[in-house]
Structure formats: C-alpha cells, structure tokens
Amino acid sequence: MASIFRAFSNPNPNPNAETKPKEKTIDLGNGSEVIYVPRFVPSDQAWGWFEYLDKEIPWTRPLIHVFGRTCLQPRDTCYVASEGLSELKYSGYQPQAYSWDDYPVLKDILAMVHEAVSGSKFNSLLLNRYKNGADYVAWHSDDEKLYGLTPEIASLSFGCEREFQLRRKPIKTQQGNKGPEQPAVKRPKSSHQDQHSFSLKHGSLLVMKGYTQRDWVHSVPKRAKASTGRINLTFRHVMTENPQDNE
Numbered sequence: 001m002a003s004i005f006r007a008f009s010n011p012n013p014n015p016n017a018e019t020k021p022k023e024k025t026i027d028l029g030n031g032s033e034v035i036y037v038p039r040f041v042p043s044d045q046a047w048g049w050f051e052y053l054d055k056e057i058p059w060t061r062p063l064i065h066v067f068g069r070t071c072l073q074p075r076d077t078c079y080v081a082s083e084g085l086s087e088l089k090y091s092g093y094q095p096q097a098y099s100w101d102d103y104p105v106l107k108d109i110l111a112m113v114h115e116a117v118s119g120s121k122f123n124s125l126l127l128n129r130y131k132n133g134a135d136y137v138a139w140h141s142d143d144e145k146l147y148g149l150t151p152e153i154a155s156l157s158f159g160c161e162r163e164f165q166l167r168r169k170p171i172k173t174q175q176g177n178k179g180p181e182q183p184a185v186k187r188p189k190s191s192h193q194d195q196h197s198f199s200l201k202h203g204s205l206l207v208m209k210g211y212t213q214r215d216w217v218h219s220v221p222k223r224a225k226a227s228t229g230r231i232n233l234t235f236r237h238v239m240t241e242n243p244q245d246n247e
C-alpha cells in the first residue's frame, strides 16, 4: 500500500537536519492497517508540548459506566471539537467539548498531523493523561457511529513510553452490532497475526486506518514499572452533514 504520508519537503537547508521521519506500515489484513512513526515530533518540541498540555488542559477524571458498573475512568481526559458536531458519548459519559481556539498549541499540533497524513480532516481530539503505570485504557475500539465505518485515527504520544496492544476481535463480533450499513460478510481466516504490540515512544505518531476499529480492539495496559506521566492525543473525524467534509 502506498505511503499515507506526504513527502516531507525540507524547509531547513542544513544538510544534517533530519528530513522525513521513518514510518512503518503494518497490514493487519482484511482492509485494516496501522502506521507507526516513532520520531514524528522532535524530542525537545514534544517535551515542550507535554509541559504545556500537562499544565493548561482542564483535565478531568470522570465517572464512567461499564458492564453495569460505575467506576472512575482510570486516566484523566479532555475533549476538544469543532463547533456543531454530533456529541461524543462513550462508556455512558458525554464529555464537554472545548474549542480549538482555547488551546492554540493544539491547532499547531493538528496542523502538523494534517500536513503529514494526506487527506486527513480531523475535527475532534480526545486527550488522555496517564499519571503513572497504574493508569490505563482497557480493551476497546473507537467504533462510535459518529466516526463512520472506516475511521482514521491519529494518535500522538508524549512522555513515558507505554505499550499499545492490538488484538483481533473474534470473527463473529467483527460486524453486525453497529447498524444496518454493515452487512454480515464471511471472511476467510486470514494469514495475518492476531495480535500486535507497539512501544509508543515520546513524540511518536500511530495511525489506525480502514477497518481497524470494526475488526480490532486496542488497549494500553497497566505497567508497574512506568512511574512517570504520559499524554496521548487521538485526532478523529466526526462525520458531518456536508458530504465533502467526509471524503
């Protein structure tokens, strides 16, 4: 598959300067794909953004409802979205949507992601802060209807390196629970791996594409040895009524 990344033009004439970050594409099979770029944001810039976000974002740790139980979400969160979009709701929780204008740095980060991921039109952002290795995100997929059938999700990580796991859903749960637009199709057992793991580095970018949300779950498990904080930003596109925005 062709690279999703635009050829980086190098604005810096210094021949020793870094040019295009190295990307690794993992074909998950059946139209799902993940792209990982370990050094997407230069380290110093990434630390600057970490400090800013840690301090300035109005983090909350909400109550969520899963499997009939109410519990504290095991990480801090915040949501930023363009005006007029359908509201996000997950695990019985509807986050307040903050404006991009409140956090100009987020606009800079968004511009950098848009520049790199060709054709992307992200209009919302879910931020997560893991205070230490006791914070985590459980197995889930970001398959809310408002993202459409094949959402592209760009995930930027800052701070403590944490493991990101991907696991293929059992075949019978891969489709059919999200409305009539997904006819049940029989797929042959794929020769691809059923699990993948990435150690998400400070300043890295991971993009999930195609049917990854329909057919796979992902998680960031607890890690006793992780003693420092990590901030993760996932950029998403909420479908709108204007078909041009959704192309």
Ligand SMILES: O=C(O)CCC(=O)C(=O)O
Pocket: 126, 128, 137, 142, 155, 157, 164, 200, 218, 220, 232, 234
């Ligand atoms: O922190 C991460 O790397 C993943 C976060 C995530 O999966 C989510 O916000 O949906």
Ligand SMILES: [Fe+2]
Pocket: 140, 141, 142, 218
């Ligand atoms: Fe997720």
